[in-house]
Amino acid sequence: MPATIRDVAAEAGVSVATVSRVASGGDYPIGAETKAKVLAAIEKLNYRPNGIAKGLTQRNSRLVGVIAPDMSNPYYPEVTRGIEDVAGAKGYQVLSCSTDRDPARASATIDALLAKRVAALAVIGGGDEVVLPDRDLDALGTEVVMIGRATRRFSTVRVENVQAGHEVGRHLIALGHRRIGYVAGHPGSTASDERLRGFRRALKEAGVEHRPEHVERGGYTEAGGYDATRRLMHAAAPPSAIFAASDRMAIGALAALRDMQLRVPDDVALVGFDDIPMAEYLRPALTTVSVSAHRLGTEAMRLLLDGSGRPARPQHLRVRTRMVIRESCGARRN
Amino acid sequence: MPATIRDVAAEAGVSVATVSRVASGGDYPIGAETKAKVLAAIEKLNYRPNGIAKGLTQRNSRLVGVIAPDMSNPYYPEVTRGIEDVAGAKGYQVLSCSTDRDPARASATIDALLAKRVAALAVIGGGDEVVLPDRDLDALGTEVVMIGRATRRFSTVRVENVQAGHEVGRHLIALGHRRIGYVAGHPGSTASDERLRGFRRALKEAGVEHRPEHVERGGYTEAGGYDATRRLMHAAAPPSAIFAASDRMAIGALAALRDMQLRVPDDVALVGFDDIPMAEYLRPALTTVSVSAHRLGTEAMRLLLDGSGRPARPQHLRVRTRMVIRESCGARRN
DNA sequence: CTGAAAGCGCTTACAG
DNA sequence: CTGAAAGCGCTTACAG
Numbered sequence: 001m002p003a004t005i006r007d008v009a010a011e012a013g014v015s016v017a018t019v020s021r022v023a024s025g026g027d028y029p030i031g032a033e034t035k036a037k038v039l040a041a042i043e044k045l046n047y048r049p050n051g052i053a054k055g056l057t058q059r060n061s062r063l064v065g066v067i068a069p070d071m072s073n074p075y076y077p078e079v080t081r082g083i084e085d086v087a088g089a090k091g092y093q094v095l096s097c098s099t100d101r102d103p104a105r106a107s108a109t110i111d112a113l114l115a116k117r118v119a120a121l122a123v124i125g126g127g128d129e130v131v132l133p134d135r136d137l138d139a140l141g142t143e144v145v146m147i148g149r150a151t152r153r154f155s156t157v158r159v160e161n162v163q164a165g166h167e168v169g170r171h172l173i174a175l176g177h178r179r180i181g182y183v184a185g186h187p188g189s190t191a192s193d194e195r196l197r198g199f200r201r202a203l204k205e206a207g208v209e210h211r212p213e214h215v216e217r218g219g220y221t222e223a224g225g226y227d228a229t230r231r232l233m234h235a236a237a238p239p240s241a242i243f244a245a246s247d248r249m250a251i252g253a254l255a256a257l258r259d260m261q262l263r264v265p266d267d268v269a270l271v272g273f274d275d276i277p278m279a280e281y282l283r284p285a286l287t288t289v290s291v292s293a294h295r296l297g298t299e300a301m302r303l304l305l306d307g308s309g310r311p312a313r314p315q316h317l318r319v320r321t322r323m324v325i326r327e328s329c330g331a332r333r334n
Numbered sequence: 335m336p337a338t339i340r341d342v343a344a345e346a347g348v349s350v351a352t353v354s355r356v357a358s359g360g361d362y363p364i365g366a367e368t369k370a371k372v373l374a375a376i377e378k379l380n381y382r383p384n385g386i387a388k389g390l391t392q393r394n395s396r397l398v399g400v401i402a403p404d405m406s407n408p409y410y411p412e413v414t415r416g417i418e419d420v421a422g423a424k425g426y427q428v429l430s431c432s433t434d435r436d437p438a439r440a441s442a443t444i445d446a447l448l449a450k451r452v453a454a455l456a457v458i459g460g461g462d463e464v465v466l467p468d469r470d471l472d473a474l475g476t477e478v479v480m481i482g483r484a485t486r487r488f489s490t491v492r493v494e495n496v497q498a499g500h501e502v503g504r505h506l507i508a509l510g511h512r513r514i515g516y517v518a519g520h521p522g523s524t525a526s527d528e529r530l531r532g533f534r535r536a537l538k539e540a541g542v543e544h545r546p547e548h549v550e551r552g553g554y555t556e557a558g559g560y561d562a563t564r565r566l567m568h569a570a571a572p573p574s575a576i577f578a579a580s581d582r583m584a585i586g587a588l589a590a591l592r593d594m595q596l597r598v599p600d601d602v603a604l605v606g607f608d609d610i611p612m613a614e615y616l617r618p619a620l621t622t623v624s625v626s627a628h629r630l631g632t633e634a635m636r637l638l639l640d641g642s643g644r645p646a647r648p649q650h651l652r653v654r655t656r657m658v659i660r661e662s663c664g665a666r667r668n
Numbered sequence: 669c670t671g672a673a674a675g676c677g678c679t680t681a682c683a684g
Numbered sequence: 685c686t687g688a689a690a691g692c693g694c695t696t697a698c699a700g
Contacts, residue, residue: 001473001475002448002451002473002474002475003473004692004693004694005693005694005695006693006694014670014671015670015671015672016671016693016694016695017670017671017672017673017695017696018669018670018671020694020695020696021670021695021696023694024695028669029669030669030670031669031670034669034670046467046473048445048448048449049449049693049694050390050449050451050692050693050694051446051449051450051451051694052386052389052390052395052450052451052692052693052694053390053676053692053693053694053695054449054693054694054695055386055676055694056384056386056387056390056676056677056678056692056693056694056695057675057676057693057694057695057696058676058694058695059676061386063429070415071411071412071414071415071418072408072411072412072415072628074406074408074411076411077405077406077408077410077411077414078405078406080405080430081404081405081406081432084405084430084431084432088431088443093429093431093446093447093450094429094430094431095397095427095428095429096414096418096428096430097418097422097427097428098415098418109422111382112385112427113427114336114382115382115383115384115385115388116385116386116427117336117384117385117386133380139335139336139337139380140336141335141336221611222611222612222614222615223615226615248611248612251612251615251616252615254615254617255615255616255617255619258617259617277555277556277582278556278582278585278612280556281556281557281560281585281586281588281589282585282589283588283589283592283593285589294406338676338677338678339677339678339679340677340678348686348687349686349687349688350677350678350679350687351679351680351686351687351688351689352685352686352687354678354679354680355679355680355686357678358679362685363685364685364686365685365686368685368686383677383678384676384677384678385678386676386677386678387676387677387678387679387692388677388678388679389678389692390676390677390678390679390692390693390694391677391678391679391680391691391692392678392679392692393692
C-alpha cells in the first residue's frame with residue numbers, strides 16, 4: 001500500500017495539516033526547517049497524495065468524461081486527444097467510453113460517469129443514443145458539451161458541415177458535373193445530413209435538381225462506401241461524380257469504381273470528407289474536406305474549463321473546414 | 335449539487351447506513367417497508383452514490399489507467415477499446431493518456447495516474463519513454479501490464495512478431511523474391527525490430543543474405559513509408575519486394591511505387607502489417623498480417639482483473655497473428 | 669508558523 | 685432488521 005499523509009506526518013514528526021500544506025505546494029507560510037523535514041519524509045516514503053481523497057475534500061474530481069460511439073473509429077480518439085490536451089494542461093484527466101450506439105450501454109455509461117462526479121462531460125457524435133437525465137443542470141453536477149450534435153440545452157461545438165457540403169457542390173458543378181451521387185453516413189448522422197443539405201443547396205442554386213436515387217447510405221465504412229457506390233453506378237442515369245461523407249467511404253468508392261473498370265477522375269470524379277492522413281497517399285490522391293477533429297476537442301474543453309463557474313448560458317461554436325483539392329475530383333487535369 | 339446519502343436518509347427518515355445498504359443493492363436483510371421508503375427517496379432525489387467517496391472507503395478506485403504514445407494513432411485506441419470492454423464489464427472505467435513519446439510528459443502522466451490510485455495500469459507501446467518508479471510493486475499500489483514491450487518486472491502481452499516476420503519472409507521467398515526491402519517503424523520500436531528479426535531468419539534459412547541497405551525507416555506513417563520506399567528503390571540493386579512494418583507505411587509505399595511508374599505486384603510485390611480495415615479496399619488489395627489490437631487489450635485486462643489478488647509472478651502472453659494473402663504480394667496472379 | 673478538529677460522502681464492523 | 689460510530693485520506697477554517 002502506498003504511504004498516506006499520516007505516515008508522512010509520523011515520519012516527519014509534524015501534524016497531517018502541515019504535511020498537507022507542504023505537499024500541496026501553495027504559498028502557505030511554513031517554517032524552513034519544518035518544510036525540510038516534511039520534504040525528506042515525503043521523499044523517503046515516496047508519498048504521493050491520494051487524488052481520490054483530495055477530490056472528495058475539494059469537491060472536484062478533476063476528471064472529465066468523454067463519451068463517443070466507438071473509440072476504434074479514428075475520428076473519436078482524435079477529438080478525445082484534443083480534449084485530453086487542454087484538460088491535461090489544467091490538471092484534469094479524461095475518462096473515455098464507447099457506447100457502440102447502443103442506448104442501454106450509453107445510459108449505463110452516463111450513470112457511471114456521473115457517479116464518478118466528472119467535472120465536465122463531452123458527448124461526441126451526432127447519434128441520438130446518448131440521453132442525459134432530464135434534470136436541471138445543477139442537479140447533474142457537471143458541465144456538459146456536445147460535439148457534433150445540435151441542442152439548446154448544453155453548449156455545442158460543431159463542424160461547418162452545411163457550408164462544407166455547399167462548397168463541394170459548387171466545386172463539382174463548376175467542373176461541369178450535373179449528376180452527382182452522395183454517399184451518406186450512418187442513419188441519423190447529423191454530420192451526413194448537414195453535408196447533404198449544403199450540397200443540395202449548391203445544386204439548387206445552379207438550377208440542377210438532385211434525384212433521390214443519387215443518395216445511398218454507406219455507414220461511414222469502406223465496405224459501406226463500396227456497396228453504395230455500386231448501387232449509385234447502377235442507377236438509370238449513373239452519376240459522373242460522387243461525394244462521399246467520409247474518406248473511409250471514399251476509399252470504398254475508389255475500390256468499387258476500379259473494380260467496375262471506371263477511371264477516377266476521368267470517368268467519375270470523387271470527393272471525400274475528413275482529410276485523413278492517408279488521403280494524400282491514395283492514387284489518385286483524394287480531394288476532400290479537411291476538418292480538425294483535434295480542434296473540436298480543444299474548443300470544447302476550453303468552453304468547459306475556461307469559465308470561472310458555469311457560463312450564464314450555453315455557448316455554440318462552429319469549427320470551419322477547408323476543402324483540399326487533389327487529383328480525384330479532376331480539377332487538376334493536365 | 336447532486337443529492338448525498340444524508341439527503342436521502344433525511345427524506346426517507348432512516349439512517350445513512352440503511353440507505354447505503356439498499357443503494358448498494360447487496361443481499362443485506364432490509365425490511366420491505368423500509369426498503370420501499372428508501373427507494374422512493376432515492377428516486378425522488380435522483381440519488382446516485384458518489385463513486386469517489388465509495389472508492390475511498392472501499393479502497394478501490396475502480397479506475398484503470400492506460401498510457402500510450404498517441405491516441406490519435408488508431409492502433410492505440412483499438413487496444414484501449416479492448417481494455418475498456420473487459421474493464422467496463424467488471425465495473426471499472428478507463429483513464430487514458432498520451433505521452434507523445436516524451437519522457438517528461440510520460441512521467442507526469444504516470445504520476446497523475448498513480449495519484450488517482452488506478453487499480454490497474456496498462457502501458458501500450460514498445461517505446462522506452464515510460465519509466466515506472468523504481469519501487470517494489472506493492473508500493474506502487476497498482477497492478478501493471480505492458481502491452482507490446484518486453485520486461486520481466488511486470489506482466490506482458492505481446493504480438494508474435496518474430497513468427498509473423500518469419501512467415502512473411504518465407505512467403506516472399508517462395509514467390510521467388512531474393513532482394514526484399516524492409517520498411518521499419520519508429521526508432522526503438524520493439525515490434526518493428528522483432529518483425530525484422532523473424533524476416534531475416536527466413537532469409538537466412540533460405541540461404542539469402544539481407545543487405546543493410548535494404549532496410550529503411552518509415553516511422554509508421556504514410557509519409558515515412560513513401561520516402562523509405564523511394565530510398566529503397568534507388569539502391570544499387572533495388573528490391574523486387576517490400577515488407578512494410580505497418581499498413582499505413584505500406585500505403586505510402588504503394589503511392590511511391592505508383593509515382594515511380596512501378597506496378598504492384600508485377601514490378602514490386604508489397605506486404606503490410608496490421609490489416610487495417612481499408613487494407614482490403616486498396617487496389618491492389620493489400621497482403622498483410624492481421625493482428626487483433628482489440629484482443630491485446632482484452633487479454634491484458636483479463637490478466638489484471640481476473641486474479642483474486644496479485645498473481646504470484648508476472649505472466650507473459652503472446653497473441654498470434656494471421657497472414658492475409660490478397661493481391662499486392664503477387665501470390666494471386668492469374 | 670503549527671496543530672486539533674470538523675468535514676467531504678460513503679461503508680462496515682459492532683451493538684442492540 | 686436498524687442505527688450510532690469509526691474510518692477511508694485528504695483539506696481547511698479556526699485557535700493559538
